[in-house]
Amino acid sequence: MDQKSSITIHDIARELNISASTVSRALNDNPRISKATKEKIKAKALEMGYQPNTIASNLRNQKTNTIGIVVPLINRHFFSSFISGVEDVAFAAGYNVIISQSNDLLEKEKQIVHSLFSNRVDGLIASLSMQTDEFDHFQLFSKKEIPIVFFDRVVPELEAHKIVVDDFMVGFKATEHLIQQGYKRIAHLAGPTVLHTYRDRMAGYRAALEKNNMPIDEELIIYSRLTRIDGRDAIQQLLALPQPPDAAFCGNDTSALAMMVYLKKIGMKIPQDFGLIGFSDEPFSEVVTPSISTLKQPAFEMGLKAAELLIQEIESKNRLSKHLTITMPTELIQRESSSRIR
Amino acid sequence: MDQKSSITIHDIARELNISASTVSRALNDNPRISKATKEKIKAKALEMGYQPNTIASNLRNQKTNTIGIVVPLINRHFFSSFISGVEDVAFAAGYNVIISQSNDLLEKEKQIVHSLFSNRVDGLIASLSMQTDEFDHFQLFSKKEIPIVFFDRVVPELEAHKIVVDDFMVGFKATEHLIQQGYKRIAHLAGPTVLHTYRDRMAGYRAALEKNNMPIDEELIIYSRLTRIDGRDAIQQLLALPQPPDAAFCGNDTSALAMMVYLKKIGMKIPQDFGLIGFSDEPFSEVVTPSISTLKQPAFEMGLKAAELLIQEIESKNRLSKHLTITMPTELIQRESSSRIR
DNA sequence: ACTTTTTGCGCAATCGATTGCATCTTTTTG
DNA sequence: CAAAAAGATGCAATCGATTGCGCAAAAAGT
Numbered sequence: 001m002d003q004k005s006s007i008t009i010h011d012i013a014r015e016l017n018i019s020a021s022t023v024s025r026a027l028n029d030n031p032r033i034s035k036a037t038k039e040k041i042k043a044k045a046l047e048m049g050y051q052p053n054t055i056a057s058n059l060r061n062q063k064t065n066t067i068g069i070v071v072p073l074i075n076r077h078f079f080s081s082f083i084s085g086v087e088d089v090a091f092a093a094g095y096n097v098i099i100s101q102s103n104d105l106l107e108k109e110k111q112i113v114h115s116l117f118s119n120r121v122d123g124l125i126a127s128l129s130m131q132t133d134e135f136d137h138f139q140l141f142s143k144k145e146i147p148i149v150f151f152d153r154v155v156p157e158l159e160a161h162k163i164v165v166d167d168f169m170v171g172f173k174a175t176e177h178l179i180q181q182g183y184k185r186i187a188h189l190a191g192p193t194v195l196h197t198y199r200d201r202m203a204g205y206r207a208a209l210e211k212n213n214m215p216i217d218e219e220l221i222i223y224s225r226l227t228r229i230d231g232r233d234a235i236q237q238l239l240a241l242p243q244p245p246d247a248a249f250c251g252n253d254t255s256a257l258a259m260m261v262y263l264k265k266i267g268m269k270i271p272q273d274f275g276l277i278g279f280s281d282e283p284f285s286e287v288v289t290p291s292i293s294t295l296k297q298p299a300f301e302m303g304l305k306a307a308e309l310l311i312q313e314i315e316s317k318n319r320l321s322k323h324l325t326i327t328m329p330t331e332l333i334q335r336e337s338s339s340r341i342r
Numbered sequence: 343m344d345q346k347s348s349i350t351i352h353d354i355a356r357e358l359n360i361s362a363s364t365v366s367r368a369l370n371d372n373p374r375i376s377k378a379t380k381e382k383i384k385a386k387a388l389e390m391g392y393q394p395n396t397i398a399s400n401l402r403n404q405k406t407n408t409i410g411i412v413v414p415l416i417n418r419h420f421f422s423s424f425i426s427g428v429e430d431v432a433f434a435a436g437y438n439v440i441i442s443q444s445n446d447l448l449e450k451e452k453q454i455v456h457s458l459f460s461n462r463v464d465g466l467i468a469s470l471s472m473q474t475d476e477f478d479h480f481q482l483f484s485k486k487e488i489p490i491v492f493f494d495r496v497v498p499e500l501e502a503h504k505i506v507v508d509d510f511m512v513g514f515k516a517t518e519h520l521i522q523q524g525y526k527r528i529a530h531l532a533g534p535t536v537l538h539t540y541r542d543r544m545a546g547y548r549a550a551l552e553k554n555n556m557p558i559d560e561e562l563i564i565y566s567r568l569t570r571i572d573g574r575d576a577i578q579q580l581l582a583l584p585q586p587p588d589a590a591f592c593g594n595d596t597s598a599l600a601m602m603v604y605l606k607k608i609g610m611k612i613p614q615d616f617g618l619i620g621f622s623d624e625p626f627s628e629v630v631t632p633s634i635s636t637l638k639q640p641a642f643e644m645g646l647k648a649a650e651l652l653i654q655e656i657e658s659k660n661r662l663s664k665h666l667t668i669t670m671p672t673e674l675i676q677r678e679s680s681s682r683i684r
Numbered sequence: 685a686c687t688t689t690t691t692g693c694g695c696a697a698t699c700g701a702t703t704g705c706a707t708c709t710t711t712t713t714g
Numbered sequence: 715c716a717a718a719a720a721g722a723t724g725c726a727a728t729c730g731a732t733t734g735c736g737c738a739a740a741a742a743g744t
Contacts, residue, residue, distance in 0.1 A: 006486070008730055019694045024731055034692060051482065054460040055406065056730030059397045059699050066440075075426035075642070077419075077625075084417035087443055091450075096461060098408075099441050101429055108433075118396040119438060140393065144348070257629055264631075283419075284626035287599055289606075300417070350700055361724045366701060376722060398700030401729045 007050045016044055027052070058120070066096045067310060068116035070126040072104045072153075077282055078299045079127070082151065085303020086125060093311050095122070106131040113137040117146075123310040127152040147313035149306045153195065161313070162325040163306045167197045170295050171204020173332050174249045174277045177293070179212050181340045183247035183275045187220040189234050189259075191251040198251060201279075205249060217243075226251045231258025239266075247275035247338070253282040256292050260337065276337040290336030298328050349392045358386055369394070400462070408438045409652060410458035412468040414446045414495075419624055420641045421469070424493065427645020428467060435653050437464070448473040455479045459488075465652040469494040489655035491648045495537065503655070504667040505648045509539045512637050513546020515674050516591045516619045519635070521554050523682045525589035525617045529562040531576050531601075533593040540593060543621075547591060559585075568593045573600025581608075589617035589680070595624040598634050602679065618679040632678030640670050 009023040016023075018037070026033045026041040033041075058064045067090050071079040083099060090097050098121060102109035109129045116124060117140045124141055126148065135158055141148050142159065151163040171188075178186050188205045191198035202221070209216050219241055224230035231250065235258070238245055250256035256278030260270060268274050270290050278285060281296035305326055313319060351365040358365075360379070368375045368383040375383075400406045409432050413421040425441060432439050440463060444451035451471045458466060459482045466483055468490065477500060483490050484501070493505040513530075520528050530547045533540035544563070551558050561583055566572035573592065577600070580587055592598035598620030602612060610616050612632050620627060623638035647668055655661060 006730090009732095010730075020731080021695080021733075022693055024733085025693085028732085030733095032692065037692080051456070052460050053401075053462065053730050054457075055397060055401045055462055056699090057732075059395075059401050059701095060730080060732050062699070064397065073426065074416075074429060075419075075423045077417075080417045080422040083441075084415065084443065087416060087441070091442065091454075096440050096457065097442070098438050099425075099429070100433065100439070101426065112433075114393065115396075115438065118394050120395065120397050261629075283624075284629050287603075287626050288629050289631040348700090351702095352700075362701080363703075363725080364723055366703085367723085370702085372703095374722065379722080395700050398729090399702075401731095402700080402702050404729070 006053065007048050008053065009050075012041065012044050012048060012050060015048070016041065062120075064096075064120050064122055065094055066098055066119070066121045067307070068119070068121035068124045069097060069099045070102055070109060070112050070116070070124070071099070072102050072127060072129055074099060074101050078152070078280060078297060081299035082303040082306070085300040085305075086307040087303075089304050089307035089311065093307075095311065102129040104130040106133070110137045113140065117141065122146070122314045124148045125306050125310055126150055128155070145319065147310055147319065149310045149313075151302055151306050153197065155196065159323055161309055161323050163302050163309070164197070164325065164327055165297055165302075165330050166327045167200035168204040168207070170279060170330050171201035171206075171249070172208045173204070173330070174279070174295055175205045175208035176212070177332055177334065178247045178249060178275050178277060178338060179208065179214065181247075181271070181275055181338055183245075183340070184214075185217070185220065185243065185245040185247070186214070186275075187222070187234075187238050187245035187248040189226065189231065189248060189250040189255050190221055190223050191226050193223065201251065220245050224251075224255070226255045228254055228258040231255030232262050235259040235262050246273070248277075250276065250278045253278035253280055253285045253292055253294050256294070256337070257284065257288060260288070260290070260292065270337050271340045275340060281333055285333075286335070293335045293338035294333050296331045296333050298330070302328050348395065349390050350395065351392075354383065354386050354390060354392060357390070358383065404462075406438075406462050406464055407436055408440055408461070408463045409649070410461070410463035410466045411439060411441045412444055412451060412454050412458070412466070413441070414444050414469060414471055416441060416443050420494070420622060420639060423641035424645040424648070427642040427647075428649040429645075431646050431649035431653065435649075437653065444471040446472040448475070452479045455482065459483065464488070464656045466490045467648050467652055468492055470497065487661065489652055489661065491652045491655075493644055493648050495539065497538065501665055503651055503662075503665050505644050505651070506539075506667065506669055507639055507644075507672050508669045509542035510546040510549070512621060512672050513543035513548075513591070514550045515546070515672070516621070516637055517547045517550035518554070519674060519676065520589045520591060520617050520619060520680060521550065521556065523589075523613070523617055523680055525587075525682070526556075527559070527562065527585065527587040527589070528556070528617075529564070529576075529580050529587035529590040531568065531573065531590060531592040531597050532563055532565050533568050535565065543593065562587050566593075566597070568597045570596055570600040573597030574604050577601040577604050588615070590619075592618065592620045595620035595622055595627045595634055595636050598636070598679070599624075599626065599630060602630070602632070602634065612679050613682045617682060623675055627675075628677070635677045635680035636675050638673045638675050640672070644670050 009020045013020040013023045023041055026038040074080055087097050100112040106129055148160040150158055150160055154162045154164055175186060190202050193199045206216055222234045256276050260276055263270055263274050277293040279295050281294045285292040285294050351362045355362040355365045365383055368380045416422055429439050442454040448471055490502040492500055492502055496504045496506060532544050535541045548558055564576045566576060598618050602618055605612055605616055619635040621637050623636045627634040627636050
């Protein structure tokens, strides 16, 4: 009764006194098999509780219907939302998703990429670890022409498809928004400028100031890793300046929150005395008091797009010769922390 | 130069004029192969850029070193943290993780479970979808004695290992905490009582009141699905009572937050006029104003534990005859929303 | 009635790694 | 020094599904 070892197409074939080939073809709706035989086989398969062995099929077909994902950390809202988007599209298209986290370690990233390759995933979606400064491990895939889509943290050195946001516009829009709200001295808490994403945002920040004929004061630009500690340190440093700023564009919501907590503690009023805007729209940004203005990074949609692009590449005979870079729109979400005018 | 089709052990064997068996054994450090040959083979493998084909190996070994995970939604802090824990342990033990989300739909859950079975995962970790009221699809695994670990949303009908928190204690500790803080009429926003988890929490709530000789007023217990809307509706309803409560234990942080927002809007002071405590310690709970007291559900640790248990089961020859239920501790995190004393 | 085409299905190889058994060589033992 | 034991490697089957090719029977065409 309880079938310990699995039922194979050979078992079905034996029961029906036909060959395994026929069973295989019938179950795959091959037109070379008659309707009557097909029905008989399908009925038997159901009766015997047959479950196809995907592994065997994968081996023979040289295709796994599996997508590999590498992210620094699953447990982060942006990444889990992104993955959720990928998973949606992948599932609908009949793909499984293998997820691994690099914990922002280059060595682990390498291991993962090798492992995913050995598992013969049909395509790869990846965001680089913070440490990643060499890219040989991805050659495994490009050499075999297995498509890759990078997202979020990308570098120009990589010849592959990319899903990013327009970081320049992020910086520009955030800064201009603060200007429009009447802030006069706007600081910027920047991320590590080795990463293009942060360099571009800073460029946007500078451009917005220039366009509005406001001076660029290097003292108002602080470089950090954008943690909570960094945010608190930065605001202290800024307020200690002879001419302190009256607003700040922070590289992420986390550091914006840290600034806010500190400012509230020392009795400054937000947004009256100080304006704040962050980036990425973390879940908490909406619910803290005052709520934090930010630019929303469409994580879920980026995941959808990445999966669509990847699957399209996997399934098209002739690969796109050029590598696409898809820029996703960001949305300014104005909340209390920057709403001085209204 | 750029090897389009993969290199196999046969390619290595041919180059070295030996048999594929020897190559296989050498790469697996089989003692039957001489040290000299091993080294020669390993060097050649490296030189040729050999990457083992896990699929072929899996097929032959009847083992995939893969764990399947089914959750309602990846993009939720509890689940993504849990998965992160699983992934950590799994990776360290040489397992891959295939993740799927049911979107709280029974049909999708069924599909996923079948798909994971067909992919011959070595074990399964699952949290049931909201709709799940039949469990036949999991029989696939139990029939073949493939281990399963359920977590979070579990039901007694399932004969499998389980990782849960002590929901009774959750309700008890939360309620007693409010009592100790001097609140006199404590409401409870309960979840759907078809789920044991909510039933148990309510039982804890009642027990705490009884132990402290406080009356149980059914008017103060509201049943809902614990969304933000539900939280707002509930607090309105509670405040409209002839004898409104002065505190509430909410089934999750989300609904507690909703209550808080409403209470602040109508000018009530928290925790002075009204005390609040939630459950699960969402990331926002710490940073909202006032911060929300809660009971922390150790998501990451639950993931670690689930993976450890599952892998132990996978790798042990003789399976545990009895099904373990592991109860994880919850931690009361006292924050501003309930700190009336001191 | 005979050839040609179509239809339905089976044989056997294949995907790449693994492994029980056999074979051959070398070393040890009585 | 022969026999037994140990050491090193190869042969061929196996895991389960797929598919090119071939064969036979039925249908269609002449």
